[in-house]
Amino acid sequence: ETVLKLGSVAPSGSPWGKWATGVAAKIEEVSGGELKIELLLDAQAGDEQTVLRQTSKGRLDIAFVSNVPLTLLSQEMAIPSAAYLFDSPEQGTCVTYEHLSDTLGGIMEGAGVVPLTWMEVGHYVLFSKEPVSSPADLAGKKMRIAPSIADAALAKAWGVQGVPMGTSDAIPALQTGTVDAAWFPTLFGIGIGTHKVAPHVTVTNHARLIGTVAVSGRTWAKLSDQEKQWLGVFTAAGPQLTQGILGAEPALLGQLEGAGVPVKHLSAEEGAVWKAAADGVLAAIIEEAGGDAQAVADRIAQAKAACGS
Amino acid sequence: MEVLGLFALFAALLILRQSVILILLAATAYVHLVWGDGLVVYLIEDIWTAMDNSVLLAIPMFIIAGALMSRGSIAERLIEIVRAATEWMPGGLGFATILSCALFSAISGSSPATLLAVGAVMYPALKEAGYTRKFALGSVTSAGTLGIIIPPSIPLIIYGIITETSIVDLFLAGIIPGILLTVALGIYSLVSNRHVPRTRFSLSRLMAALRNGIWSLMLPVILLGGIYSGYFSPTEAAAVSVGYAMLVELLVHRELGPRDFFAVGLQTAQMLGTLFPIVAVALSIKTILAIEGIPQDFAQWLQGAVSSKIAFLLAVNAALIVIGCLIDVVSAILLLGPILFAAAQSFGINPVHFGIIMVINLEIGLLTPPVGLNVLVAMTAFRERFWDICHAVLPFIAIMFAVLMLVTFAPQLSLYFVSP
Amino acid sequence: MQRYLTMLLRVEGMVAVTAYAVTCGLLLADVFAREFLSQAIWGAQKMAVFGAIVAGILGLTIAVGNNAHLRANFADRVLPYPWVDRLGDLISAILFGCLCWYAIEFVSESIQFKDKAEVIHIPLWPIQLVFPYAFGTAALRHLIFFLVPGTKPEHTGEG
Numbered sequence: 001e002t003v004l005k006l007g008s009v010a011p012s013g014s015p016w017g018k019w020a021t022g023v024a025a026k027i028e029e030v031s032g033g034e035l036k037i038e039l040l041l042d043a044q045a046g047d048e049q050t051v052l053r054q055t056s057k058g059r060l061d062i063a064f065v066s067n068v069p070l071t072l073l074s075q076e077m078a079i080p081s082a083a084y085l086f087d088s089p090e091q092g093t094c095v096t097y098e099h100l101s102d103t104l105g106g107i108m109e110g111a112g113v114v115p116l117t118w119m120e121v122g123h124y125v126l127f128s129k130e131p132v133s134s135p136a137d138l139a140g141k142k143m144r145i146a147p148s149i150a151d152a153a154l155a156k157a158w159g160v161q162g163v164p165m166g167t168s169d170a171i172p173a174l175q176t177g178t179v180d181a182a183w184f185p186t187l188f189g190i191g192i193g194t195h196k197v198a199p200h201v202t203v204t205n206h207a208r209l210i211g212t213v214a215v216s217g218r219t220w221a222k223l224s225d226q227e228k229q230w231l232g233v234f235t236a237a238g239p240q241l242t243q244g245i246l247g248a249e250p251a252l253l254g255q256l257e258g259a260g261v262p263v264k265h266l267s268a269e270e271g272a273v274w275k276a277a278a279d280g281v282l283a284a285i286i287e288e289a290g291g292d293a294q295a296v297a298d299r300i301a302q303a304k305a306a307c308g309s
Numbered sequence: 310m311e312v313l314g315l316f317a318l319f320a321a322l323l324i325l326r327q328s329v330i331l332i333l334l335a336a337t338a339y340v341h342l343v344w345g346d347g348l349v350v351y352l353i354e355d356i357w358t359a360m361d362n363s364v365l366l367a368i369p370m371f372i373i374a375g376a377l378m379s380r381g382s383i384a385e386r387l388i389e390i391v392r393a394a395t396e397w398m399p400g401g402l403g404f405a406t407i408l409s410c411a412l413f414s415a416i417s418g419s420s421p422a423t424l425l426a427v428g429a430v431m432y433p434a435l436k437e438a439g440y441t442r443k444f445a446l447g448s449v450t451s452a453g454t455l456g457i458i459i460p461p462s463i464p465l466i467i468y469g470i471i472t473e474t475s476i477v478d479l480f481l482a483g484i485i486p487g488i489l490l491t492v493a494l495g496i497y498s499l500v501s502n503r504h505v506p507r508t509r510f511s512l513s514r515l516m517a518a519l520r521n522g523i524w525s526l527m528l529p530v531i532l533l534g535g536i537y538s539g540y541f542s543p544t545e546a547a548a549v550s551v552g553y554a555m556l557v558e559l560l561v562h563r564e565l566g567p568r569d570f571f572a573v574g575l576q577t578a579q580m581l582g583t584l585f586p587i588v589a590v591a592l593s594i595k596t597i598l599a600i601e602g603i604p605q606d607f608a609q610w611l612q613g614a615v616s617s618k619i620a621f622l623l624a625v626n627a628a629l630i631v632i633g634c635l636i637d638v639v640s641a642i643l644l645l646g647p648i649l650f651a652a653a654q655s656f657g658i659n660p661v662h663f664g665i666i667m668v669i670n671l672e673i674g675l676l677t678p679p680v681g682l683n684v685l686v687a688m689t690a691f692r693e694r695f696w697d698i699c700h701a702v703l704p705f706i707a708i709m710f711a712v713l714m715l716v717t718f719a720p721q722l723s724l725y726f727v728s729p
Numbered sequence: 730m731q732r733y734l735t736m737l738l739r740v741e742g743m744v745a746v747t748a749y750a751v752t753c754g755l756l757l758a759d760v761f762a763r764e765f766l767s768q769a770i771w772g773a774q775k776m777a778v779f780g781a782i783v784a785g786i787l788g789l790t791i792a793v794g795n796n797a798h799l800r801a802n803f804a805d806r807v808l809p810y811p812w813v814d815r816l817g818d819l820i821s822a823i824l825f826g827c828l829c830w831y832a833i834e835f836v837s838e839s840i841q842f843k844d845k846a847e848v849i850h851i852p853l854w855p856i857q858l859v860f861p862y863a864f865g866t867a868a869l870r871h872l873i874f875f876l877v878p879g880t881k882p883e884h885t886g887e888g
């Protein structure tokens with residue numbers, strides 16, 4: 001019997017935690033108990049950066065993380081989360097599952113982890129203290145951003161002052177007014193109650209955060225072909241997670257609206273204004289990331305063409 | 310057998326007069342070798358991970374600010390203001406200490422930071438005003454723990470994130486328990502110090518103190534105001550205190566020179582060099598517990614062993630007090646928060662209420678040996694003996710425990726302000 | 730020997746104090762830039778954390794040099810002989826030597842896996858070098874205390 005330790009910050013009760021629990025049970029079932037996945041959810045094994053670092057060194061066997069710490073392996077990993085990269089959610093899903101492994105898998109293996117599948121984190125929406133309907137409303141405001149080049153580039157393009165800070169600082173900063181607004185993946189942002197301090201939700205859906213399930217290179221080298229095949233359950237289950245998350249987003253926003261939280265849905269024209277204002281973000285990220293960023297972006301462009309809009 | 314080995318190692322190193330840090334590091338290395346993956350390099354990695362954390366930045370900054378203020382005269386002048394304002398009341402300065410901690414807790418999310426910021430002024434003030442060393446130590450060390458129950462609170466944020474509970478609701482829920490704790494500790498300090506000699510209230514003394522200490526008085530004003538109006542975060546406030554203390558001592562009071570700044574920095578580095586490794590050891594032990602799946606086993610056992618809500622709550626309180634002795638607050642929440650949370654839900658306990666119960670429990674854990682962060686910080690900052698502080702906080706622990714019971718069995722105290 | 734030890738302490742002290750000055754300066758500059766220039770200083774907080782790490786870990790070896798580490802002395806009665814102090818220094822030297830060894834392994838893994846800092850994306854190993862340095866000099870200090878007991882200062886810590 002082989003036991004592999006999986007680390008993640010996903011709460012065990014969240015869609016991600018439940019998905020990982022289901023996949024682990026399935027793997028134990030198909031392998032007849034030969035391969036077990038021991039889940040260390042809820043940040044028990046540390047923050048995302050620590051989980052990834054410990055996975056590449058083999059202290060953990062599997063990392064289930066967003067692409068934010070992946071940019072530490074290589075800055076090109078920021079590209080899939082560039083604002084307005086995809087023309088539609090369907091195109092994004094197609095590119096992610098059909099083409100991303102060819103594009104980014106090599107970079108990850110070079111950094112000591114083998115990707116099994118991509119993980120859906122979901123679309124970003126905007127939480128603000130005052131109503132916001134166009135990027136012009138953000139002028140002179142302070143926006144909490146993740147300390148990533150993708151977020152910094154977008155803040156700059158939208159003409160808002162980006163204040164980089166960790167997730168745990170965001171709520172108090174919104175409360176005291178150190179920042180006026182923040183963007184988060186929908187489910188996460190609502191889950192931690194961001195709408196209670198910044199009650200105006202603008203459904204910008206401006207970018208999509210992905211992540212990965214990746215095996216430590218050191219562990220991978222020790223696994224039998226049979227065991228590697230069993231791990232394929234992760235790969236096969238990836239799209240279900242996407243479906244679950246993308247389906248839950250409008251439902252959750254609907255619940256907020258029902259509870260009287262002002263949720264601003266953008267019309268096609270309004271959405272186009274936000275998108276136009278973010279023009280040049282991808283180019284800025286490519287320049288900032290350097291390395292193979294241009295090549296990665298080109299391959300994603302090809303993948304988009306192959307997937308259609 | 311392996312446990313015996315650990316005790317033998319402990320005893321041998323103790324007899325051979327090794328420092329506490331080396332004993333802890335060696336014992337943790339032993340734990341890695343025997344129960345972990347057998348790789349001691351992970352111990353070093355855990356020290357790095359523990360220290361690579363912006364939350365800890367406030368500790369050296371507040372220690373430096375405190376040392377500058379007491380080496381110069383900011384602290385002295387502040388002390389005179391507080392004494393002039395409170396010494397006419399029975400136990401007044403003791404009460405003022407508790408209140409200052411509560412006030413600072415309302416801007417700081419961290420308990421050691423609260424202890425350091427208030428203790429730098431109030432600890433010497435209490436001793437000068439004739440309070441016992443025991444009360445002085447006990448009150449600042451214990452009331453400093455209010456930092457994590459009165460919002461904002463770093464542990465409540467962490468609990469909110471990993472259990473997907475609204476952080477804002479958790480903050481609202483912390484208000485009444487925080488006030489209750491403040492009142493209970495305040496009453497204790499009034500009653501236990503009613504015989505401390507008093508002075509007659511003198512308006513002229515107070516006015517003179519205020520005139521003399523206006524620059525000192527501006528420091529708390531700037532801190533509170535700056536954080537409340539969103540100019541800076543509590544961590545940044547620590548740096549602002551250092552900057553302000555330097556400016557005032559250098560330009561206004563003119564009692565400090567470059568040599569003093571050097572001495573203060575050096576002293577702080579040495580203090581943290583003796584403190585940080587202990588915090589890191591707690592993190593390393595947490596990681597091993599997590600990887601070995603011990604919290605899951607414990608929660609399963611607990612759910613099987615108790616059948617009523619009251620028994621569950623009592624068992625959780627007991628377990629958290631024990632775990633609070635061994636590991637730090639944030640690690641304990643990461644390890645046990647989600648697991649106990651799931652069990653609590655099966656007993657119909659409100660998630661927000663449960664978060665408050667956890668945090669008060671772990672707040673008590675900040676005062677219990679061997680890993681009681683506030684005790685360790687007080688020991689380094691005030692240069693007092695570990696066991697003296699443990700002894701000094703005992704009555705305060707008893708009061709906090711009574712409030713914990715009240716909060717545990719009266720959920721409406723936590724949920725009064727929380728929207729259903 | 731004594732002079733060498735004193736000088737080393739002074740240099741380490743200067744580096745530690747400078748590191749704290751950088752930490753504090755960066756945090757203040759970040760507040761100022763954000764509030765008055767509408768521009769955050771990218772990575773200021775991360776660099777500030779590194780400053781505090783360098784100072785804190787140097788503090789560990791400085792505390793060894795000043796004989797200021799916490800020590801529980803209630804068990805001293807078990808072996809009440811003066812030579813135990815000296816033997817203790819030898820054992821401390823060995824333990825710190827082992828920690829130094831593992832710290833070197835830690836840093837070389839960090840180099841091998843190209844570990845980088847969040848936000849600012851600089852390699853971590855130059856900062857992490859402070860670990861083997863601090864453990865190594867702590868071992869060296871204890872070794873000197875063992876060989877030349879006269880160089881060991883009076884204990885200044887509590888515990």
Ligand code: NA
Pocket residue numbers: 413414415416417418419455456457458459460461462
């Ligand atoms: Na607080």
Ligand code: NA
Pocket residue numbers: 633634635636673674675676677678679680681682
């Ligand atoms: Na404790």
